[in-house]
Amino acid sequence: MSKSKSQLLKGVLEGCILALLRQEEIYGYELSMKLAAHGLTFVSEGSIYPVLLRMEKERLIVGTMKESDSGPPRKYYRLTEEGEQALAVFKEEWTELKAAVERILRQGANGS
Numbered sequence: 001m002s003k004s005k006s007q008l009l010k011g012v013l014e015g016c017i018l019a020l021l022r023q024e025e026i027y028g029y030e031l032s033m034k035l036a037a038h039g040l041t042f043v044s045e046g047s048i049y050p051v052l053l054r055m056e057k058e059r060l061i062v063g064t065m066k067e068s069d070s071g072p073p074r075k076y077y078r079l080t081e082e083g084e085q086a087l088a089v090f091k092e093e094w095t096e097l098k099a100a101v102e103r104i105l106r107q108g109a110n111g112s
Contacts (some may be wrong), residue, residue, distance in 0.1 A: 013040075014034050014090070015094060016035060016040065017048075018079060021077055021079045022087060025076040025078045027074040027075060027076050028049055032045040059083075060080060060086050061080060063075045063077045064078070072089075
Protein backbone atom coordinates (compact mmCIF):
# COMPACT_ATOMS: atom_id res chain seq x y z
CA MET A 1 0.00 0.00 0.00
CA SER A 2 1.32 3.45 -0.88
CA LYS A 3 2.10 5.94 1.85
CA SER A 4 -0.53 8.37 0.58
CA LYS A 5 -3.16 5.63 0.60
CA SER A 6 -2.14 4.69 4.13
CA GLN A 7 -2.46 8.28 5.36
CA LEU A 8 -5.83 8.70 3.67
CA LEU A 9 -7.04 5.44 5.19
CA LYS A 10 -6.15 6.58 8.71
CA GLY A 11 -8.51 9.49 8.25
CA VAL A 12 -11.50 7.43 7.16
CA LEU A 13 -11.04 4.08 8.88
CA GLU A 14 -12.56 5.25 12.14
CA GLY A 15 -15.66 6.54 10.35
CA CYS A 16 -16.05 3.28 8.47
CA ILE A 17 -15.72 1.29 11.69
CA LEU A 18 -18.33 3.47 13.39
CA ALA A 19 -20.71 2.98 10.46
CA LEU A 20 -20.32 -0.81 10.54
CA LEU A 21 -20.75 -0.95 14.32
CA ARG A 22 -23.90 1.13 14.04
CA GLN A 23 -25.47 -1.78 12.16
CA GLU A 24 -24.50 -4.54 14.61
CA GLU A 25 -22.07 -5.70 17.29
CA ILE A 26 -18.92 -7.07 15.66
CA TYR A 27 -15.68 -8.63 16.89
CA GLY A 28 -12.29 -7.60 15.50
CA TYR A 29 -11.66 -10.31 12.91
CA GLU A 30 -15.22 -10.10 11.62
CA LEU A 31 -14.80 -6.34 11.34
CA SER A 32 -11.70 -6.74 9.19
CA MET A 33 -13.62 -9.16 6.94
CA LYS A 34 -16.51 -6.71 6.58
CA LEU A 35 -14.12 -3.88 5.70
CA ALA A 36 -12.50 -6.10 3.07
CA ALA A 37 -15.91 -7.08 1.68
CA HIS A 38 -16.59 -3.36 1.15
CA GLY A 39 -13.32 -2.91 -0.75
CA LEU A 40 -10.90 -1.99 2.05
CA THR A 41 -8.83 -5.10 1.37
CA PHE A 42 -5.59 -3.45 2.46
CA VAL A 43 -6.76 -3.08 6.10
CA SER A 44 -5.14 -5.86 8.10
CA GLU A 45 -6.70 -7.36 11.19
CA GLY A 46 -3.65 -6.28 13.17
CA SER A 47 -4.11 -2.63 12.22
CA ILE A 48 -7.72 -2.60 13.40
CA TYR A 49 -7.10 -3.49 17.05
CA PRO A 50 -5.11 -0.34 17.92
CA VAL A 51 -7.88 1.76 16.36
CA LEU A 52 -10.53 -0.15 18.33
CA LEU A 53 -8.55 0.31 21.56
CA ARG A 54 -8.23 4.06 20.97
CA MET A 55 -11.91 4.38 20.07
CA GLU A 56 -12.81 2.46 23.23
CA LYS A 57 -10.67 4.82 25.35
CA GLU A 58 -12.45 7.76 23.69
CA ARG A 59 -15.78 6.11 24.63
CA LEU A 60 -16.94 5.97 21.01
CA ILE A 61 -17.39 2.21 21.31
CA VAL A 62 -17.64 -0.33 24.09
CA GLY A 63 -16.36 -3.89 24.03
CA THR A 64 -17.98 -6.88 25.73
CA MET A 65 -16.55 -10.38 25.99
CA LYS A 66 -18.96 -13.05 24.75
CA GLU A 67 -18.73 -16.81 24.47
CA SER A 68 -18.04 -18.23 21.02
CA ASP A 69 -19.35 -21.45 19.49
CA SER A 70 -16.04 -21.90 17.67
CA GLY A 71 -13.23 -21.20 20.13
CA PRO A 72 -12.38 -18.83 22.96
CA PRO A 73 -14.59 -15.90 23.99
CA ARG A 74 -14.52 -12.89 21.66
CA LYS A 75 -14.69 -9.19 22.36
CA TYR A 76 -17.67 -7.71 20.53
CA TYR A 77 -17.79 -3.98 19.96
CA ARG A 78 -20.81 -1.72 19.74
CA LEU A 79 -21.40 1.98 19.30
CA THR A 80 -22.02 4.30 22.25
CA GLU A 81 -24.02 7.51 22.19
CA GLU A 82 -20.73 9.40 21.76
CA GLY A 83 -19.94 7.09 18.85
CA GLU A 84 -23.28 7.91 17.24
CA GLN A 85 -22.45 11.61 17.50
CA ALA A 86 -18.94 11.06 16.12
CA LEU A 87 -20.42 9.12 13.20
CA ALA A 88 -22.81 11.97 12.40
CA VAL A 89 -19.89 14.43 12.40
CA PHE A 90 -17.81 12.09 10.24
CA LYS A 91 -20.61 11.77 7.67
CA GLU A 92 -20.96 15.53 7.47
CA GLU A 93 -17.22 16.13 7.14
CA TRP A 94 -16.79 13.27 4.65
CA THR A 95 -19.56 14.67 2.42
CA GLU A 96 -17.89 18.08 2.38
CA LEU A 97 -14.42 16.65 1.74
CA LYS A 98 -15.64 14.30 -0.99
CA ALA A 99 -17.43 17.14 -2.80
CA ALA A 100 -14.35 19.38 -2.63
CA VAL A 101 -12.01 16.68 -3.93
CA GLU A 102 -14.39 15.78 -6.74
CA ARG A 103 -14.58 19.45 -7.80
CA ILE A 104 -10.80 19.68 -7.87
CA LEU A 105 -10.43 16.43 -9.81
CA ARG A 106 -13.05 17.52 -12.35
CA GLN A 107 -11.28 20.84 -12.85
CA GLY A 108 -7.98 19.05 -13.35
CA ALA A 109 -9.57 16.73 -15.92
CA ASN A 110 -10.94 19.74 -17.81
CA GLY A 111 -7.52 21.38 -17.92
CA SER A 112 -8.60 24.33 -15.78
